[in-house]
Amino acid sequence: MKRARFDHRLLPVMLLVPQLTIIAIFFYWPAWNAVHSSFYLQDPFGFGSQFVGMDNYTRLWTSSEYMRVARFTLVFTLLVTGLSLGLALLLAVKADKVIRGARTYRTLLMWVYAVAPPVAGLIGVALFDQNIGAITDLFAALGYDYRLGVSYSDTALAMVVVSVWIQTPVNFIFFLSGLQSIPKPVLEAARIDNPSGFRRFWEVTFPLLAPTAFFLLIINITYSLFDTFGIIDTLVKNNPASNPMTLVYKVFIDGFRGNDIGGSAAQSVVLMVLVLILTVFQFRLLERRIHYT
Amino acid sequence: MTATDTAPVSAVTPRRRRLKLETVLDHAVLICGALFMLTPIFLALTTASHDKVLIQREGLQWAFGSETLTNFNAAMFEPGGFTGDITGATMLMNSFILGVGFAVGKIILSMMAAYAIVYFRLRFATLAFWVIFTTLLLPLEVRIVPSYEVIQGMGLTNSYTGLIVPLLASATGTFFFRQFFMSVPEELVEAARIDGAGPFKFFVDILVPLSRTMIAAIFIIMFVYGWNQYLWPTLITTEESLFTLVRGIRQIVQAIAEGSEIPDYGRAMALALIAMIPPVAIVVTFQSWFVKGLTETDK
Structure with a gap:
């Protein structure tokens, strides 16, 4: 970076202070607290705490419930990421191809981006409701007794459908x-070489889209892990019981309902490590990508 | 060579027919996609036009009824909640305060920080850069319990400050503006310096006008993000007069779950629609800015 710059000493510091202060108080302090309290066992009534080393962590690995939540989170993340990426890619390829109504399709397919997850969750509650739900009726017509909030797999299905619905637009x-940034001459050359539209897509277009796809892959994993909180909370109607939940939801439940501060903090740290790994992965991909372009 | 010359001539008629079928298929896929996106909202809209007893008896409604005004009126102006001092209108105002406050705060803080990082010779520039950008790694959801404890310790629960300021502790905006400032031609700074313009004048007279589109795009993205916040408002605001619309959804779901009386799905759908109209309207109206702002981050 060899840019022309201003030579001031105090001004840049003053410009940075507000942002740094907020980050220090509301980011580093809580993050440090999470790491710190993950090594302590808090008295549930607030009378001090006791250093317990890795106990909170070993409790996680040996808890069959935590492992069950972790497994569900993995399956949920894979399903939501895979389905919403696949659907979005299919729709984008078609929307890029058609000439008539391209703008209308674009608007219709993207606007759900602005719907908040819990609002989507509430609509999901109505659609999958046992008495009045339209999707429940559909299942009933097919001879299946669908029960949201009672059957584990039925609730999981609703979570996946609503999450895919709301995540597809951004993808x-x-x-x-x-697709629109792929140079037209490249596509024309490919058309001459290879008349089959399907093969042309996989051999020419898709590799050119790969960087976007990788970027979206990370975004979608993060989304499935964290941003689906509102959907899950509304669909289980604040009553987790035997319902499926994700790791983030469990942090919330254990920390605020169960009052298990140490255990919840240990779970937070596990998630932090998970996100760090994802981010390192993303940075490496970005580096490689800059190399290509 | 001759083969490629003659091939198109013989292929004209069949290819045109195939192309037509293909186009029909393309449209069919797109229409199915659009229906998947729209049907839930359409059902919410039609259901919001019926009475709760009818909905309970006959299920979600596919046709419009006559209760639209009653339901929207109830959702908007009839007091609800446990204390009965919260209406849809109050929540709508709180949502606007959160959305606009968050977006404006984010833009001001991040423009200042990005300006300092890109345009000044700073001793600890690299350190400041990393301190700020590490926040990109950990979303609020991950450190939710300790964050709540910090805010509680400061006595900021049930206040707009506690609602908005902690959400500002992330670097997304700074990152966007840094990328944008780096793409501004360097000659501009040199020219400004030769003309004797100081850093303040350069910022106000050159950089801000240049960043107008970028500011608008980030405003839209951040407004929608702030408006749609759920977990943080759920924890921080327990006083109903501070509820946002999205926070209010949780109350409705709980009321439905309790099931002591007939759940008012007509009113609930009306409130859900009110909660989604402002962000959707902004995204649709300023589509091209929004798409540009969003995809620019992909760098």
Whole structure:
């Protein structure tokens, strides 16, 4: 970086202070507290705490319930990421191809981006409701007794469907803008070489889209892990009981309901490590990508 | 060579027919996709136009009824909640305060920080950069319990400050503006310096006008993000007069779950629609800015 710059000493510091202060108080302090209290056992009534070393962590690894939540989170993340990326890619390819109504399709397919997860969750509650739900009726017509909030797999299905619904638009926007940035001559050359549209897509278009797809992969994993909180909370109607839940939801439940501060903090730290790994992975991909372009 | 010359001539008629079928298929896929996106909202809209007893008896409604105004009126102006001092209108205002406050705060803080990082010779520039950008790694959800404890310790629960300021502790905006400032031609700074313009004048007269589109795009993205916040408002605001619309959804779901009386799905759907109209309207109206702002982050 050899840029022309201003030579001031105090001004840049003053410009940085507000942001740094907020980050220090509301980011580093809580993050440090999470790491710190993950090594302590808090008295539930607030009378001091006791250093317990790795106990909170070993409690996690040996807890069959935590492992069950972890397994569900993995399956949920894979399903939501895979389905919403696949659907968005299909729609983006088609929206990029058609000439008539391209703008209308774009608007119709992207606007759900702005719907908040819990609002989507509430609509999901109505659609999958035992008495009045339209999707429940559909299942009933097929001879299946669908029960949201009672059957583990039925609730999981609703969570996946609502999450995919709300996550597809953002993927669609990125895929479409990725497709539109592919130089036209490249596609024309490919058309001459290879008349089969399907093969042309996998051999020419898709590799050119790969960077966008990788970027979206990380975004979607993060989304499935964290941003689905509102959907899960509304669909289980604040009553987790035997319902499926994700790791983040469990941090919340254990920390605020169960009052298990140490255990909840240990779970937070596990998630932090998970996100760090994802981010390192993303940075490495970005580096490689800069190399290509 | 001759083969490629003659091939198109013989292929004209069949290819045109195939192309047509393909186009029909493309549209069919897109229409199915659009239906998947729209049907839930359409059902919410039609259901919001019916009475709760009818909905309970006959299920979600596919046709419009006559109760639209009653339901929206109830959702908007009839007091609800446990204390009965919260209406949809109050929540709507709180949502606007959160959305606008968050977006404006984010833009001001991050423009200042990005300006300092990109345009000044700073001793601890690299350190400041990393301190700020590490926040990109850990979303609020991960450190939710300790964050709550910090805010509680400061006595900021049930206040707009406690609601908005902790959400500002992330570097997304700074990152966008840094990327954008780096793409501004360097000659501009040199020219400004030769003309004797100081850093303040350069910022106000050159950089801010240049960043207008970027500011608008980030405003839209951040407004939607702030408006749609759920977990943080759920923890921080327990006083109903501070509820946002999205926070209010939780109350409705709990009321439905309790099931002591007939759940008012008509009113609930009306409130859900009120909660989604402002962010959706902004995203649709300023589509091109929004898409540009969003995809610019992909760098």
